[in-house]
Amino acid sequence: MPCVADWLNNPFSIVQGIFAQNVPNSDWEKKVTEYFKEKLKENNATNWVPSLNDVPVHYLKPNSLVKFRCMVQDMFDPEFYMGVYETVDPNTNARVLHFGKYRDVAECGPQQEIDLNSSQTVTLERQTFYCVPVPGESAWSVVVLNPQFYAYISASQARVSPSTSYTPSRHKRSYEEDEDMDLHPSKQKEQHMGSGSDIHGCVEPKRLETEASAGHHLISPNCSRPLDLNFPLPGEKGPACLVKVYESWDSFKVNDVLEVYGILSVDPVLSILNNEERDNSALDPMECMDAAEEQRVHSPPASLVPRIHVILAQKLQHINPLLPACLNEEESKTCEYLNLTPLFVSNFMSELSPVRAELLGFLTHALLGDSLAAEYLILHLISTVYARRDVLPLGKFTVNLSGCPRNSIFTEHIYRIIQQLVPASYRLQMTIENMNHSRFIPRKDYAANRLVSGVLQLASNTSLVVDETQLQQGQLDRTGVHNVTALGNLITWQKVDYDFNYHQMEFPCNINVLITSEGRSLLPSDCQVHLQPQIIPPNMEEYMNSLLTAVLPSVLNKFRIYLSLLRLLDYSISDEVTKAVEEDFVEMRKNDPESITADDLHRTLLVARFLSLSAGQTTLSRERWLRAKQLEGLRKARLQQQKCVNGNEL
Numbered sequence: 001m002p003c004v005a006d007w008l009n010n011p012f013s014i015v016q017g018i019f020a021q022n023v024p025n026s027d028w029e030k031k032v033t034e035y036f037k038e039k040l041k042e043n044n045a046t047n048w049v050p051s052l053n054d055v056p057v058h059y060l061k062p063n064s065l066v067k068f069r070c071m072v073q074d075m076f077d078p079e080f081y082m083g084v085y086e087t088v089d090p091n092t093n094a095r096v097l098h099f100g101k102y103r104d105v106a107e108c109g110p111q112q113e114i115d116l117n118s119s120q121t122v123t124l125e126r127q128t129f130y131c132v133p134v135p136g137e138s139a140w141s142v143v144v145l146n147p148q149f150y151a152y153i154s155a156s157q158a159r160v161s162p163s164t165s166y167t168p169s170r171h172k173r174s175y176e177e178d179e180d181m182d183l184h185p186s187k188q189k190e191q192h193m194g195s196g197s198d199i200h201g202c203v204e205p206k207r208l209e210t211e212a213s214a215g216h217h218l219i220s221p222n223c224s225r226p227l228d229l230n231f232p233l234p235g236e237k238g239p240a241c242l243v244k245v246y247e248s249w250d251s252f253k254v255n256d257v258l259e260v261y262g263i264l265s266v267d268p269v270l271s272i273l274n275n276e277e278r279d280n281s282a283l284d285p286m287e288c289m290d291a292a293e294e295q296r297v298h299s300p301p302a303s304l305v306p307r308i309h310v311i312l313a314q315k316l317q318h319i320n321p322l323l324p325a326c327l328n329e330e331e332s333k334t335c336e337y338l339n340l341t342p343l344f345v346s347n348f349m350s351e352l353s354p355v356r357a358e359l360l361g362f363l364t365h366a367l368l369g370d371s372l373a374a375e376y377l378i379l380h381l382i383s384t385v386y387a388r389r390d391v392l393p394l395g396k397f398t399v400n401l402s403g404c405p406r407n408s409i410f411t412e413h414i415y416r417i418i419q420q421l422v423p424a425s426y427r428l429q430m431t432i433e434n435m436n437h438s439r440f441i442p443r444k445d446y447a448a449n450r451l452v453s454g455v456l457q458l459a460s461n462t463s464l465v466v467d468e469t470q471l472q473q474g475q476l477d478r479t480g481v482h483n484v485t486a487l488g489n490l491i492t493w494q495k496v497d498y499d500f501n502y503h504q505m506e507f508p509c510n511i512n513v514l515i516t517s518e519g520r521s522l523l524p525s526d527c528q529v530h531l532q533p534q535i536i537p538p539n540m541e542e543y544m545n546s547l548l549t550a551v552l553p554s555v556l557n558k559f560r561i562y563l564s565l566l567r568l569l570d571y572s573i574s575d576e577v578t579k580a581v582e583e584d585f586v587e588m589r590k591n592d593p594e595s596i597t598a599d600d601l602h603r604t605l606l607v608a609r610f611l612s613l614s615a616g617q618t619t620l621s622r623e624r625w626l627r628a629k630q631l632e633g634l635r636k637a638r639l640q641q642q643k644c645v646n647g648n649e650l
Helices: 011-022 028-039 042-048 147-152 196-201 269-279 283-297 331-337 345-347 352-366 371-382 410-419 432-437 476-494 540-550 553-569 576-591 598-614 623-647
Strands: 065-075 080-088 095-099 122-132 242-243 258-267 307-315 385-387 392-394 399-402 425-429 443-445 450-452 463-467 495-499 503-506 512-516 527-530
Touching: 011 028, 011 503, 028 307, 042 410, 065 242, 065 307, 065 450, 122 553, 242 258, 283 450, 307 399, 352 371, 352 410, 352 540, 352 553, 371 399, 371 512, 371 598, 371 623, 410 463, 410 540, 425 503, 432 476, 443 495, 476 495, 476 553, 527 623, 576 598, 576 623, 598 623
Parallel strands: 242 307, 399 512, 399 527, 425 463, 463 512
Antiparallel strands: 065 122, 065 258, 080 095, 080 122, 122 242, 258 307, 385 392, 443 450, 495 503
């Protein structure tokens, strides 16, 4: 273990030392960043930084260094703060310079007062992100809690001091819940699919008093309404945080997944300050209502929504903890403090072929012996939007797995399988009730000045499994129609139109959608694969459970690396192969002009792309093109056969 004495437990002492040595030079802030970046390179030091994803807030020492893997759910207005301020001792007239960076509350010693009129005061700007844990993050991908972190139990010793920040665009409106409210531990619930989360020891971390559910809001004695932590998915757990960013915040946007290292602030004095501002407010009653609502959302109790003052932040390419955070050479330069090596890719690629064969066998068993459906499921799981041409997203590969039994636990177990393979996923049960009553599209709440989350506010590369086998006869109301339309737009255009009341704003996304249905889906898809079970287990649940328990944890990890890694590889087609494909397509059109269309060419090229990548090949070969044509021929023949059996199109 590296020496963690000051930089981990008391980072302010390090910042103070650098500040004292370099004032009045303005480069002290850069030196602080460089210091912590170097420290995090030492001996896997990042593993010793406690994570808010794993450790309950009350077990963490206030003002210590923490990390948080999160999604930017909303961005608040920028705020001004005192970057440098001066205190004076009224008795001796002694003056001392202090830094306000990384603080919510200005600090001054005994018998000292802040000189607000000092010429030494420097006013700076910072951006606040409202961040939540990655929606639908699988239990296996959450870092297991380290028992050593329970030693970080510490009580907050706070004094009433002036806040170092204010919001320039509005008066601060204070409606703050009592910071000393008692929260009782709630029973840990499994996320998404019951018993599937503890396979091979993949148990969700205990979050105890900090655990909060989007369906069960936290209520404060001083608050007329429950505090909504604004998680996109129902039943989500974990802390929401106000992440305060000091540099390069323009490089981040809503729905980005970040890993931040910063100083934890849970100062209860914030409650007192905000309540005082509310009591002293001179706004008229109507403005006060909006003001109180905004203050309640933007300044929640720090015990429920802690603050992190960011020292280092990295936008993640993926959230698979089994892979290095940066895989290409250019991006690895920006995250050297994470101790990454691009050699990881070449080492894993050497054993790719047996991993693919094992994964194909595993998914074939999961799909009841249907190897063709298993092939297409692999292609779907490694698909990703790699570019956009005008409004068209290139690389999306939504698969409609039809032929699934109605009202069966089969689709539930297929989701459990996927949940064990990908870092983030969600099963959307397409029932009339869910369509009519769920909020799919995020919307802007102008009274609270925040973005209210919706089910479709997901991180990039999330696997969304839409279970259409749950759909029964009924009437869709206006909300239901809008939700179905939003799903269709997500699948077709890989975008969600957020509702800003008077207008809509496009948010591009990259979501892998798998639709399970009995017949052909009501939703659009890029590829329909009709399931043809070769075996019918007498007990489906027992069959699926035995399948999951039979696979070794080490093999599962290889599957997880395989699927995440192949999404990140570059791919190209040589001019020679492009010409050969064009000639082949012309011949196909001559032989069957009625059924071969431009859409068939596009789909076959997609299949060839993902087929090549699944074999570790980053360029298209003649062999892979022929194999793609063969798979497409088998798939379409199966659909034609089913159409003839049923007498109508699926």
